[in-house]
Amino acid sequence: MNYVKKLVFVILCTLLLAACSEKDNSNASNTGDKSTTESGTASSKNELVIAVNENFISMDPHNTGDTNSSSVQETMLEGLLGFDADGQIIKVLADDYSISEDALVYTFKLKEGVTFHDGEQFNAEAVKANIERIMNDESLRLYSRGFSLISNVEILGDYEIKVTLKEPYGPMITRFGVAKMISPKMIKENSADIPKKPVGTGPYKFVEWVQGDHLTIENFDGYWDGGERVAKITYKPVPENGSRVAMLKAGDAQVIYPVPAQNIDELSNSKGVEVNKVPSTIAHYVSLNTYKKPLDDIKVRQAFNYAVDKDAYLKVVNAGLGLPLDSIIPSKTVYYKQQKMYEHNIEKAKALLAEAGYPDGFDIEIWGNTNSDTMKGMQFIQQQLGQIGVKVEIKSMEEGTLSDEIYGAQTPEDAKLQMWYVSWSAYASDITNATKPLFHSVSFPPNGANTAYYHNTEADQLMDEANSISDVDRQAELYEKLQEIVYQDTPWIFLGVDEVVYGVRSNVSGVQVNPTGGLDVKNAKVE
Amino acid sequence: MWKYIARRTVEMIPILIVISILTFLFIHFIPGDPARLVAGKDATLEDVENVRHELGLDKPILKQYVDYMKNLVTGELGTSLTTGLPVIDMFKTRFMPSLHLTFLSMFWATLMGLVIGVVSAINKNKWPDYFGMVTAVSGISIPGFWLGLLLIQLFSVQLGLFPTGGLDGFSSYILPSLTLGAGIMSMIARFTRSSMLETLQADFIRTGRAKGLKEHSVIVTHALRNSLISVVTVAGLQFGFLLGGSVVVETVFSFPGMGRLLIDSIAFRDYPVIQSALLLFAFEFILVNLIVDVLYTVLNPKIQLNS
C-alpha cells in the first residue's frame, strides 16, 4: 500500500506542476502590456495584426540587414530621405538637398517643428549625432556601407547640415534614405536600448517587443505630418506558410506578408480577403562559374539560357507570378534597360552545346539553400537542362554551410562552385549595389558576391566611372552600356523577377509593399 | 536516497563542464561563419573582418571559451551576435512558454496514455483494446507538422475555436500541445499495455489473485506499479526532448519557444545563443534523468541505486 501512496503522490505532483505552470502562464501574460492579450482579435478596434514570414532581428536602424526589421522601423523612424512606392528617393525629414558635381559634398536643409517620441527636438545637432554614431562604430552595418567614407559633418545652421565624403560613393544617396534618425538623447544616454526599443520621429511609436512572438507599435499623437492612422499595430513572425494563410482566413491577422504563391488563388476566392501583387527588385538567377570548365565557354552558358523556359519557370516555380528577368537588373531598378531575351529553343541549345564540344552533355552540380522555394527552383533547372543531356545534381545546403562553401574559396582557382541558384535584391534607387557586387572583378568571393567569377575589363571601367560622378544622364548612358555587355556575356541563367504578394482583410486599406519587399503600413486604415 | 541525489547533483558539475567544452568545439566545428552571415551577402572581405573583430571572433578559440566560462560563472550568458541583445533576455521570453507547453503536453499525454494502455491491457483482444491501439498507432504514424497543419485547418480556419498560432494566453497552448503530445500519448499507451500484459501474467499477480485480492486492487497496486518502470523511462526521455523545444511544432504554430530560438540562432551561427541553449538543454536533460532514476527506486525497490 505504501507504493500506492507514493504513486498517488507522484501523480499529484505532476498535476500540481501542470496547474502551477498554467497559473504562471496566465500571470505572465497579464503582467505584460494588458492589451497584448487581446491583440489576437483586434480587427474591430481600429487595430491591426500583421503576420510576416520571419523573425525581427534588430530595431537598430543603423545596423539592420533584413527587410522585415527595416519595414517595422519605417513606421517608427524616419530618415532625411526616404523611398516612394516605386523605390525612388523622396525627401522626408529633409526639406531640400543638393549634391556637388564631384559627388563628394551633400547638403541638407531640415524640416522644422519635428519632435522625437521622447520630446527631443529634431535639428542639425540631432542629425550630426546620428551620422557620427554610425561613422564612429565599425560594428554597425551602415558603417561599411558609405558612412566610413564620411570625412566631415558640419552644422551650417539650426536646420542645415553639410556632409563631406573622402571619395565618391554612388549609393550614398540611398544610404541617407536608409539611415533613420534616432533621438539624440537616446544615442547619448541609452544607446544599448536602440536595438530593443528605438525612439524616432515616425508616425508610430514603440510599445513592446517580445522576441519571437510579437512586436507592438502605437499611433504617435505628436507626429509632424498629422493624419489619421490606426491606433495600434501588432507584428507577428509566422514562418510557416500554411499557418500564415490560415491566420488571414480566420481573421487572426488583418495583413499577411508574403502570401505564398500557391495560395493566391485560394485566398483570392475567399470571402473577406484581398490579395495584391507588386513587381519587386528581387531577381532570381543561376550564377554560372565562368572561370572553370565547362561553363567558361560562352556557348555552353548560352545553351543553358536557351534550354530554360522562363515562362514555364514562372508557372511551375512561382505559381504564375512574376516577370522574366530580361536584363541583368530588375525593371524597377533605376537606369534599367530591357535586353533581347534568350528564347526557349531546345534545338539551338543542343546545337550550341555540340559546337562547344559537348554533344552528349555532361554532369554538373547546382547549389542552393534549403528553402522550399529554392529546392523547387533547382529541381526545375535540373529538369530543363536534362532535356539537352546535361545531368544536374542538386546540392541543397543549410545557409551557413553554403556560405562557407562559397566564400571559403580564396581564389577563383579554389572555387568548387559550378552553379548557384540564388536571388539578389537591392534598393531600386541603388544600381551600384545591384551591379558592382555581382559583376565587378573586385567582387570575386570572398570579397563580394560575383560568384560567376565574371571578369570583363570594359564592364569594370563602366561601373567605376558611373560610381565616381553625380551626373544622372551620364550614369544612365554608362549603365545602359553595362547591361548590354553583361547580358551578352551570359554569366547567369536569367530566370525571373518576383512579384511580391500580400494579403489583407477586405476592411483594410492603404497597405503597400515597396519593390525591395518592405511592407509599408504607415497609411493603413481599418474600416 | 537523499545522499544519492546529492551525489548525483555534485556529479553534474564535471559533466556540464565536459559538455560545455564539447558543445563549444562542436559549434565552432560546424561549417559557417557568423561574421560573414552578420555582415550580409553584399559585404566585402574588409567588412567581414571588421565584424569579426567587433564580435571578438578573431580571438583564439581557447580564449573565447575561457571568456565565455568566466562570464557564465558570474551569471552572464553573453550577447547575441545577431540581435545585440543579452542572451539571458532572449531566454527569458522563450523558456517559460516552452516549459508550459512541455508540461501541458506531457500531462495529457501521460494521463491518456496510461488510461488507454490499462484499459487495452485489461480488455486484451476485445474492442476497447483494438480501439485504443488504433488510436495509439495513429498518434505515432502522423508526422508532427502534418498533424499541426491539419489541426489548424480544422480548428482554427474552419471552426475558429483556437488561434492559428502565436501566444495569446491559454488557448494558444491547446493545438500545439495536442500535436506534441499525440506521439507521446501513443508511446506511453503502447508501453503501458505491453508491460501490463506482462505483469498481469506474472506469478506474483497470480499469487495476489489467488490470495483473494480484488481485481482492481491487483491491477493498481501490483500490475500498474510494475508497468510504470518502462513508462517512466519513456516519459522521462520524451520530457527531456520536449524541454529542448520542438522545432517543427513551434514552426508550424509560430510558437515563441526555445526550439525556434535555436533554429534561428543556428541559421545565423549565433554562437553565444547556441552555446547557452545547448548547455541549458544538457542541464535539463541530466536533471530529468536523475528524476527518472529516482523514480525507478520508488517504483521498484529491487533496483538499488548506490551499488
Added chain:
Amino acid sequence: MTSPTTMQNSQVQNTQKKYSPLKEFWKSFKKQKAALVASIFIVLLIVVAFIGPYIAPYDPFEPNYDALLEGPSASHLAGTDEYGRDIFSRLIVGAKISLMVSFSAVFLGLILGTILGLISGYFGGWIDKIIMRSCDVLFSFPDLLLAIAIVALLGPGINNVIIAVMIFSVPSFARLVRGATLNAKENVYVEAAQSMGASHVRVLWKHIFPETISELIIFVTMRIGTAILAASGLSFLGLGASPEMPEWGVMLSSGRDYLGTSSHVVIMPGIAIFLTVLAFNLIGDGLRDVLDPKIKNN
C-alpha cells in the same frame, strides 16, 4: 517471490521451442489476425519496392508542365504533383527508398544501442556511467543540431539521412535496454546462472537479452515508423534526401504548401506513410504476443 516456478517455466518453454520453433511460431502467429494482414501488406510493399520501377505507369521523374497539381483521376490514380509528375508512380518507386532508409537506420541503431545498453546495465559501475553519460550528451544535443552537423560535415544525401536517423535512435535503444537489463538482472535465475559459473557473455546473451526482446521488438517496430517520420522531419527542415527523389518524407514535406489548395499532394504520401507505420506496429504487437515467454495466449 515465487522465483523457482519462474525458472522452471521459462526453461520448459525454451525447451518446447527448441523442438520446432518455426512451426510453433507460425501456429501462434496465425492467430494474430491483424498482424497477419499487416504482414501481408508489408510483404506486398517489399515486393513493390523491388519491382516498382517496372510496374509504375509513368516515369516518376518526368515532369509535365501542362498537368500541374491535377487531382486523382483514371489516368493519374493519385493525381499529379507541382511539376505534373504522377504521384502514384512516385509512391511506388519511392517505397524502396523509404523502406531502405528506415530499415537501415533502425537496424544500425538497434545493434549499436542494444550492445551499449546490455553492457551498461549488466556491468554497472564506471562502464555504466560512461555509456549513460555519453547517451545523455547525445540526447541533450537537439536532433536538429546533430542533423545539421552531420549533413554539414558529410554533405547532403540519402546516406547521411540514414546516419542522422541512426544516431537519433542509438541512445534510445541503449537506455531502454539498460532499463530492462537492470530489471532482468535482479531476477533470481540470472543470479543462479552467475553462481553456477556462467560467463558474462553467456549470461548476457542467454538470460538477459531474451528478457529485453519484447520491449525491443515493440520499440523497433515503432522506430521503423519513426524513422520514416524522422526522414520527413529532416526534409521539413530542408536537410533530407535530394528534392527530386520520390522518398515519401520528401514528397510529404515538399507538398505541405499545397495542403489548402491541392491537398492530394500531401494526403497521398501521408496515407502511404500512415499505412506503413500502422502495419509495422501491428506486426510488432503480434510478434510480441507470440514471442514473449511471459505472456501466454489465453
